[in-house]
Amino acid sequence: MKPTEESTHEQKPTSTDGGTKEFPLASFQENQSNESELGSSRLQEILLEFHAIWKVAWSDWRTKVSLIVLGLYALMGTVGVLIVPEPTLYPEAWIQPFTTWQYPLGTNGNGQSVFGAIVHAAPSMYIMILAGGVFATSIGATIGIVSGYKRGRVDELLMTFTDVAMTIPGLPLIIVLSAVFEPTHPVLVGILISINSWAGHARGIRSQVLTVREESFVEASRFMGVNTRQILTRDITPQMMPLILIGFVDTSKQVIFSSVALYFLGVLPFEGLNWGVLMNLAYKSGSAQTPSQFHALLYPILAVIFLSWAMIMLVQGLDRVVNPRIRAKHKSEKKESGQ
Amino acid sequence: MVEQYISIRPDEPIWVQYIDYFISLLSFDLGTSFFYNRSVSAIYAEALPWTLFIMGVALIISLAISIALGAFLAYHEGTKIDYFLSTFSVTMNSIPYYIMGVFLLVIFAYTYGLFPSGNRTSMGIEAGFTLEYFIDVLWHAALPILSVVLTAFGGRALRMRGNAIRVLGEDYLQVARLRGLKSGRIRTQYVARNAVLPIYTSIMIQIGFMLGGSIILEQIFRYPGVGYFFFRSISSRDYPLMMGGFLIITFAVIIAVTIADMTYGLIDPRASTGGDSHEAY
Numbered sequence: 001m002k003p004t005e006e007s008t009h010e011q012k013p014t015s016t017d018g019g020t021k022e023f024p025l026a027s028f029q030e031n032q033s034n035e036s037e038l039g040s041s042r043l044q045e046i047l048l049e050f051h052a053i054w055k056v057a058w059s060d061w062r063t064k065v066s067l068i069v070l071g072l073y074a075l076m077g078t079v080g081v082l083i084v085p086e087p088t089l090y091p092e093a094w095i096q097p098f099t100t101w102q103y104p105l106g107t108n109g110n111g112q113s114v115f116g117a118i119v120h121a122a123p124s125m126y127i128m129i130l131a132g133g134v135f136a137t138s139i140g141a142t143i144g145i146v147s148g149y150k151r152g153r154v155d156e157l158l159m160t161f162t163d164v165a166m167t168i169p170g171l172p173l174i175i176v177l178s179a180v181f182e183p184t185h186p187v188l189v190g191i192l193i194s195i196n197s198w199a200g201h202a203r204g205i206r207s208q209v210l211t212v213r214e215e216s217f218v219e220a221s222r223f224m225g226v227n228t229r230q231i232l233t234r235d236i237t238p239q240m241m242p243l244i245l246i247g248f249v250d251t252s253k254q255v256i257f258s259s260v261a262l263y264f265l266g267v268l269p270f271e272g273l274n275w276g277v278l279m280n281l282a283y284k285s286g287s288a289q290t291p292s293q294f295h296a297l298l299y300p301i302l303a304v305i306f307l308s309w310a311m312i313m314l315v316q317g318l319d320r321v322v323n324p325r326i327r328a329k330h331k332s333e334k335k336e337s338g339q
Numbered sequence: 340m341v342e343q344y345i346s347i348r349p350d351e352p353i354w355v356q357y358i359d360y361f362i363s364l365l366s367f368d369l370g371t372s373f374f375y376n377r378s379v380s381a382i383y384a385e386a387l388p389w390t391l392f393i394m395g396v397a398l399i400i401s402l403a404i405s406i407a408l409g410a411f412l413a414y415h416e417g418t419k420i421d422y423f424l425s426t427f428s429v430t431m432n433s434i435p436y437y438i439m440g441v442f443l444l445v446i447f448a449y450t451y452g453l454f455p456s457g458n459r460t461s462m463g464i465e466a467g468f469t470l471e472y473f474i475d476v477l478w479h480a481a482l483p484i485l486s487v488v489l490t491a492f493g494g495r496a497l498r499m500r501g502n503a504i505r506v507l508g509e510d511y512l513q514v515a516r517l518r519g520l521k522s523g524r525i526r527t528q529y530v531a532r533n534a535v536l537p538i539y540t541s542i543m544i545q546i547g548f549m550l551g552g553s554i555i556l557e558q559i560f561r562y563p564g565v566g567y568f569f570f571r572s573i574s575s576r577d578y579p580l581m582m583g584g585f586l587i588i589t590f591a592v593i594i595a596v597t598i599a600d601m602t603y604g605l606i607d608p609r610a611s612t613g614g615d616s617h618e619a620y
Contacts, residue, residue: 062426163596169588171551175573176581204537207603211536242501243537250494257435261555264437265570288441289449301438309433316429316497 063317069310077122087116087273096295108278108296109285118303121273124186125256125307131190132197132255137248140201145232145240147202148209159206166199174258175267184271193258194251201247205240212239249315253308260304275300369586370579374571379583382568387587389459390557390564393480394549397487402542404492409499410531416504425497432493436552440486440559447482454482457561483560495538502534509533543599550588 057063096106105114147158174193183189212218213236221231237244262268263276270277282297351359363370369379408424415421448456455461459479464472506512507530515525553566561567565587572580 062422166596167589167592169551169585169592171554172569172585172588175554175570176585179573200541204541208537242505246498246501253433261435261437265555265558267573283441288445294445297441301441305434305438308435309430312429312433312494312497313426316425 057318060317062313066310066313066317069306070314073122073126073307073310076119077126080119081123084116084119085113086120087112096292105299106295108282109287109293110281114278114296114299117273117278118275118300121275121278121300124273125259125275128186128190128193128259129252129255131187132194133190133248133252135191136194136198136201136251137244140198140247140251141205141237141240141244143198144202144205145209145236148206149213149228149232149236155206158202162199162202165196166203168196170196171258175262178262178268182269184269189259189268190255193255193262197251197254201243201251205243205247208240208243209236212236245318246315249311252311256304256308275303364586369583372572372577372580374575374577374580379579382580383565383583383587386564386568389562390550390553390566393483393556393562393564394487394546394553396480397484397491398542398546398549400484401488401492401495404488405495406499406531406535406538408492408496410503410526410534412496412500413503413507413530413534414526416500416507425500428493428496430493431489432491432497434490436486436490437555437559439490440483440556443482443486444559455479459562459564479562483556483562487556495542498538498541499534502537503530506530506533539599543595546591546595550591 103113103115105118108114108117143158143162147155147162174195177192177195178189181188181192183192218231218235221235259268259274260276260279263270263274264279264283266280268276278300279297282293282300285293285296287293287297367380369383371377372379372382375382408428412421412425443454444456447454455478460466460472460475461479464475466472512525512529515529550565553564554570555566556562557564557567558570565584568580569584569588571577572584
């Protein structure tokens with residue numbers, strides 16, 4: 001590594017490029033001066049940065065579309081639940097969609113309004129997704145980053161733990177566990193479904209950390225004696241953000257997919273409404289084979305697909321913000337055009 | 340009767356039972372299924388190749404598509420074609436494979452009758468190395484494979500794209516361009532190779548998970564593989580069959596992860612040697 005040592009100093013501003021703040025020496029000095037000044041200038045800087053990020057994000061049509069779609073879903077889960085009457089069992093089954101205003105998407109085999117059922121299933125779905133996503137992502141990212149950076153014994157220990165968690169087959173485990181515990185609370189279902197999906201993310205993030213930790217700016221921080229926690233949070237985590245965010249959406253998507261699948265197959269106990277339950281009821285009554293009943297199966301499916309579509313589109317849009325290289329490119333372009 | 344089925348003696352102490360169980364495992368004796376009244380190992384030995392066949396083919400096809408597509412998209416980052424194709428990939432990726440399976444069944448099996456809606460071969464066809472048999476097998480496997488490929492390639496392609504963009508910003512690519520290397524060479528040797536590593540890890544893991552994922556798929560297509568029998572075992576509380584399925588899937592994951600670990604350095608030399616030599620600082 002000797003020959004690169006000289007060049008690292010010149011390379012740093014360009015290769016860390018997520019802004020000067022990520023340049024370890026700058027942040028080091030900044031910290032010291034901030035302690036005396038504590039400036040409103042610092043706050044202003046953060047706000048400015050945030051504004052820039054927001055502008056970059058919003059300039060991408062994918063972010064716009066996904067935020068609008070997610071906003072509609074949020075409305076559905078909050079206001080929609082209050083406006084749309086709760087679906088009741090109604091004697092007339094299989095009303096076709098778009099025929100009466102009372103049942104915009106028709107009714108299913110039980111005579112429930114399909115639209116009402118989809119709306120009222122939303123809140124518990126969201127809670128489940130959020131619980132699972134937060135649970136798996138936080139554990140996976142922490143373990144992956146720490147173990148990838150620390151190497152040595154810590155790495156071995158954590159990775160053994162991860163491997164053990166990973167070698168337990170996920171879906172069969174979930175199926176068996178849900179058969180034993182019969183969880184009904186959405187938070188429990190969410191955590192149960194993502195119970196070992198953090199392991200895959202931890203592995204993936206670790207493998208990326210292994211290569212990032214060898215980059216010149218990390219090495220420089222280490223060389224200068226910046227403490228480990230700061231290196232992890234300031235140097236490595238920003239580099240990992242795309243993976244972490246993608247991991248979050250991946251897990252959320254996985255929670256949606258698995259939970260709907262398990263309700264669909266009838267493994268998880270039915271309690272209240274869920275898009276998977278609706279699909280199960282429709283599929284069991286033969287909606288897949290009968291065109292006149294297909295709407296009862298189709299609309300819950302569309303609800304699932306649109307939600308996961310919006311989430312992935314959001315990550316796609318945020319990719320530009322989160323990826324420091326692209327952000328830096330935008331920043332410099334903006335500066336140039338401003339001058 | 341319990342002794343006969345799961346080959347343990349309930350009146351012995353736990354550790355003796357455990358050792359007995361392990362000894363019988365080593366001789367591939369997983370007990371006898373209540374539901375099918377057959378030896379569990381025989382059931383899975385018959386089912387495993389079919390699951391591996393479906394999942395393996397699906398994995399290879401989707402992998403080839405996603406790596407090529409991801410590298411291509413990264414190279415054209417920000418262009419119209421990138422937007423169009425990544426939107427398409429996202430849309431395909433946001434459909435769960437079992438829902439894709441239901442759609443495919445509705446369209447191709449129920450409505451037009453082009454493909455069968457279940458089983459691995461037609462009734463009464465002779466197993467053997469005949470073209471007829473081969474085509475029949477493919478015909479039955481087509482829909483399950485298609486439903487996995489169509490929904491799986493998008494996510495990996497996007498991951499590949501993300502990694503490749505990260506790699507594209509590296510200095511050595513500038514050097515490669517300055518050296519005047521052909522863009523095809525840069526694309527395959529420099530970008531693809533370095534961007535593949537994270538995907539490689541996740542794929543080795545997914546090989547194991549795919550066996551688990553086959554539960555839902557095989558249930559929907561009524562395709563008698565490992566997942567099909569595992570699901571049967573749970574719905575009928577057939578414990579020997581359940582335990583056997585668990586073991587087989589677990590072993591698959593262990594083998595996959597081990598292979599990933601051992602071949603890691605081949606793909607990315609930095610990961611295998613880099614760490615130690617820098618520790619000296």
